[in-house]
Amino acid sequence: MAFLGYTNDDLPNWVKKTEQFPVILYILKWVLIGTLVGGLTGIGSALFLKGLSWATDWRQMHLWIIFLLPIGGFLIGASYYYFGQDVVKGNNQLLDEITRPKKIIPLKMAPLVTIATIATHLFGGSAGREGTAVQMGGSIADQFTKIFKLDKYDRKILIITGIAAGFSSVFGTPLAGAIFGLEVYVIGRMRYEAIFPSFFTAIVANYATHTLGHEIGIHHTVYDIPIIPDMTLTNLALCVIAGIAFGLTGMLFSKANHFWGNLFKSKIKYAPFRPMIGGVVLALGIVAINYNHGLDYSSYDMKYFGLGVPTIVESFSTQMNWYDFLVKTLTTSFTLGAGFKGGEVTPLFYIGSTLGSYLSTYISLPVALLAGMGFVGVFSGATNTPMACTMMGIELFGAPAAVFIAVSCITAYMFSGHTSIYTSQIVGSPKH
Amino acid sequence: MAFLGYTNDDLPNWVKKTEQFPVILYILKWVLIGTLVGGLTGIGSALFLKGLSWATDWRQMHLWIIFLLPIGGFLIGASYYYFGQDVVKGNNQLLDEITRPKKIIPLKMAPLVTIATIATHLFGGSAGREGTAVQMGGSIADQFTKIFKLDKYDRKILIITGIAAGFSSVFGTPLAGAIFGLEVYVIGRMRYEAIFPSFFTAIVANYATHTLGHEIGIHHTVYDIPIIPDMTLTNLALCVIAGIAFGLTGMLFSKANHFWGNLFKSKIKYAPFRPMIGGVVLALGIVAINYNHGLDYSSYDMKYFGLGVPTIVESFSTQMNWYDFLVKTLTTSFTLGAGFKGGEVTPLFYIGSTLGSYLSTYISLPVALLAGMGFVGVFSGATNTPMACTMMGIELFGAPAAVFIAVSCITAYMFSGHTSIYTSQIVGSPKH
The missing domain is CATH 1.10.3080.10 (Clc chloride channel)
Structure with missing residues (x-):
């Protein structure tokens, strides 16, 4: 576990003997990274949700825009074809980098997918938003691989935190986001290597979206199940x-x-x-x-x-x-x-x-x-x-x-x- | 996956080709077994909780019994020494049988641990109850290994359902019980082979304890956290x-x-x-x-x-x-x-x-x-x-x-x- 040039080997012997000391370093590291990844992704999610809300409202007021769907489609397709060949795999690219790491995810994944998603909704396509937020989170997170000189093992955790942050903040469900990050890349298993970073980052991201969202008039939809029978x-x-x-x-x-x-x-x-x-x-x-x-x-x-x-x-x-x-x-x-x-x-x-x-x-x-x-x-x-x-x-x-x-x-x-x-x-x- | 003498090989080809058919058999099998394990464990838990409640009340009314703690201790120790050498490892024995299977857990684990736990509480020892319920669930569950001729793979799932059922019913927390069964035998991982059986059995067990408990005057304690601040x-x-x-x-x-x-x-x-x-x-x-x-x-x-x-x-x-x-x-x-x-x-x-x-x-x-x-x-x-x-x-x-x-x-x-x-x-x- 190397971080900012330090490794556990640099620690004195009496520290290394205490089982909790490496954990403290691990926690401090991921509190720092998680705050950055979560904060940036959460801000991104709030702005994305604002854009989406604007696009949806604008479309409903100017429904003639649906006749421009082919032009919108061409613009989205051309953006990815000419500028985004290396980020077009989207969510799958993130999952690949967790299980079969190859290269850092370019940061441009974030703006490309955000603008393309808002355009999709503006012209009237049927789509969602978690993919966008997850790609935003994952590509923002992966930039810290270089900044903090993280090794392969830590990079995997880092991408998981980005996915968790994106999912958490776009739906306002921090714990589901954290578990989604841990669960999505392998079917039928959940491993806890990233459990603290994932939860911590997801909660920070949700906090950031919630706080900024409050300022810019974005809030998550509330659903209500008024009657719940006994489980017989x-x-x-x-x-x-x-x-x-x-x-x-x-x-x-x-x-x-x-x-x-x-x-x-x-x-x-x-x-x-x-x-x-x-x-x-x-x-x-x-x-x-x-x-x-x-x-x-x-x-x-x-x-x-x-x-x-x-x-x-x-x-x-x-x-x-x-x-x-x-x-x-x-x-x-x-x-x-x-x-x-x-x-x-x-x-x-x-x-x-x-x-x-x-x-x-x-x-x-x-x-x-x-x-x-x-x-x-x-x-x-x-x-x-x-x-x-x-x-x-x-x-x-x-x-x-x-x-x-x-x-x-x-x-x-x-x-x-x-x-x-x-x-x-x-x-x-x-x-x- | 063999069950009641049938295996998937006995199915016609067109059935085998559909991915869902083996799942239906799997679900039916574990609905049946889960209902039995959950029902029996849940009934056992309700009776155990009743016994515990009786022992606690009786002790508080007759506190002289604490002076008999040495005699109670000897009786508990002797019971295990002379009749329970093969079940004395308790919870660890269950975990061992999941990860390093050796032999069927004797059913006597259930009455021995139940009586010994009630005696511990009657004489004034400080102890809990989940171990007892989990051992009851696990040993009841493992009896179905022979009855349904389950293979090694299914037996592991079976013991997990027993642990889940015991935990779920003794605390009235079915989902926590189910996850506990999946999570407890390996640190840092959760695997989903037993996910449906574990949840199903835990819910049945909780239902059984709740229903029988209602009749015999047993209810779970309710805790209240009235004020919860924002997560800043x-x-x-x-x-x-x-x-x-x-x-x-x-x-x-x-x-x-x-x-x-x-x-x-x-x-x-x-x-x-x-x-x-x-x-x-x-x-x-x-x-x-x-x-x-x-x-x-x-x-x-x-x-x-x-x-x-x-x-x-x-x-x-x-x-x-x-x-x-x-x-x-x-x-x-x-x-x-x-x-x-x-x-x-x-x-x-x-x-x-x-x-x-x-x-x-x-x-x-x-x-x-x-x-x-x-x-x-x-x-x-x-x-x-x-x-x-x-x-x-x-x-x-x-x-x-x-x-x-x-x-x-x-x-x-x-x-x-x-x-x-x-x-x-x-x-x-x-x-x-």
């Missing part, structure tokens, strides 16, 4: 059944993502044309969905595009349509497969909460509880991070829902197969 | 500092435990004499602590003996003495080291909550919050299970305290060294 054996069985549905849906989302990505890559050689042609199809799709409005775009319903937060909130109180989760799966996997930018997680929340909400027809649990279980359950299936998703459910919906959330997230994880939205995840322990 | 950078630093104190205390407890255990083993060859002589010392200790009452035993203060739940509750509202955690460390490590039976966890709660409560002199956080952080923090340090302890804090104190709890549990884990109250824990990933 019947309800336990219902949670398992709902979890199976969430897991299969998570797998469907991953497969749809890969399908569109592969299709675009195999059919269109010149990368900037992929989101351009994708933009044409998306714009036509928006018009088709709103066929009853003709070309009166100002009254178009955009519920399957953008982040979709209002629909997520609605699904906690109103039973949603059976097809909502499927349409959102299609629009998001197509948007991202075509080469637009953004995360997958908020769409996964949308898919899960609308599916859970719909399932209240058949499963006798409160609609808000099922929406909440789906919210994190489908995400758990698509990303293979059941503990992070359980913790996120607790942070968003409170401890009383925890057992319901845990069972549906873990069952979803079991049933989503070994595919994932992150192709660079490696299988540590097979699921069966 | 200052408070984050305070949590780290408190966590260091909790971790060092956890290590002290582990070392004290091993010290007394080794001393008794090396000095007294005939095992039943160990708790007998220990009982003499404990009885004299109780008299000495109460020197101001002379031999008027009916007014003796027993706050450092038994489970100590009233003191734990008190530490959430009143600042405790600086020495409370040290005296409890001494009485408990001596009681268990001498060969009395019971768990370590409730004493660890006591030690942590009184220490946290006392630290409110120096650390500007609310006394109840510090007591709660210590409650799970010292436990985290002594057992190296930071995620289970964090989840336990959430289940007992609610989600708003979660970030404070997490930081103190993880810091305590970092600072407790690689010793543990469980000598059979193996080091998966070193802490530094």
Whole structure:
């Protein structure tokens, strides 16, 4: 463990003999780095969320912009083609650098993905935001590898802290962010080498976003599950059944993502044309969905595009349509497969909460509880991070829902197969 | 994966090709086994808690019984010496069977440890209850190895479900119990092979204890942290500092435990004499602590003996003495080291909550919050299970305290060294 030129070998013998002394150095080091990574990522997340909020509002006021989706797509594609070939792998690149380290992640990953994501949302693509925040956190973090001359072992921890910071701050869920960082790069395992740095950095990042967000008018959405029944054996069985549905849906989302990505890559050689042609199809799709409005775009319903937060909130109180989760799966996997930018997680929340909400027809649990279980359950299936998703459910919906959330997230994880939205995840322990 | 004579090879090809079919079989298998293990362990825990409650009440009404501590000690020692040589390793035996399987755990572990623990509390020893419940769960679970002809791989999962069921039901914290089962046998790692079985069984066990407990007048203690401040950078630093104190205390407890255990083993060859002589010392200790009452035993203060739940509750509202955690460390490590039976966890709660409560002199956080952080923090340090302890804090104190709890549990884990109250824990990933 080398840090700022010092190693433990430089310590006097009596210090080295005490088991806690290297730990104190380790803690001081990661408190310092975690404060820097968390602070910068948290500030970045707050600004990103502000930009996203602006883009969403502006689009809703000027819906004609959806007809420019092909141009927006081309600009995003061209930016990455000409300036971002070495950061285009995004989240997978971060996971690769944790498990198979090659080279420092360029800092330009952060501005490129931030601007491209805001553009995606401005023009009306369907995407999320965790990918953006995670890439921002990971690329900011990796810059400290050089500054602090960190070795391979510490660099792995560093990238994990960046992922944790991004996830934590963009959703306002520090503990889920920390666990996500520890859990996401290997399926079926969690190792604690980075446990303190990950939690510490995630909490600092969340604090930074919260504090700056308060100044610039950004706050996280609050979800409410007003009624939570007792966990009886019947309800336990219902949670398992709902979890199976969430897991299969998570797998469907991953497969749809890969399908569109592969299709675009195999059919269109010149990368900037992929989101351009994708933009044409998306714009036509928006018009088709709103066929009853003709070309009166100002009254178009955009519920399957953008982040979709209002629909997520609605699904906690109103039973949603059976097809909502499927349409959102299609629009998001197509948007991202075509080469637009953004995360997958908020769409996964949308898919899960609308599916859970719909399932209240058949499963006798409160609609808000099922929406909440789906919210994190489908995400758990698509990303293979059941503990992070359980913790996120607790942070968003409170401890009383925890057992319901845990069972549906873990069952979803079991049933989503070994595919994932992150192709660079490696299988540590097979699921069966 | 063989079960009831069937293996996956018996399935038709089209079924085998679908990734989810083996999972369905896996889930059905563990729903069945988990219901049995969880149900039986949960019933056992409820009866054990009833017995413990009876023993505690009876002792407080008839405090002359403390003078019989040597006789109680001899009886406990003799029971294990003559009937329980093959189950005397207790919790460590369970952990050994997970990581280095040798032979089925005899079912008699359950009644022996239950009766010996109730006797320990009846005569006035200082001990806990999780060890008892975990041994009950583990030994009940392992009986199904033969019944269902489980292979080595499944047997490991089975023992984990038993540990999870015992922990979950004795404290009323199903998610913490499930994670404890996954986390306790290896330091620094959590693997998900048993994730579904562990959570499912833990929830069933908690349900069984809760339901039966309601009938027989047993309920879990409720702790309250009324005021929780914002997580600022200052408070984050305070949590780290408190966590260091909790971790060092956890290590002290582990070392004290091993010290007394080794001393008794090396000095007294005939095992039943160990708790007998220990009982003499404990009885004299109780008299000495109460020197101001002379031999008027009916007014003796027993706050450092038994489970100590009233003191734990008190530490959430009143600042405790600086020495409370040290005296409890001494009485408990001596009681268990001498060969009395019971768990370590409730004493660890006591030690942590009184220490946290006392630290409110120096650390500007609310006394109840510090007591709660210590409650799970010292436990985290002594057992190296930071995620289970964090989840336990959430289940007992609610989600708003979660970030404070997490930081103190993880810091305590970092600072407790690689010793543990469980000598059979193996080091998966070193802490530094």
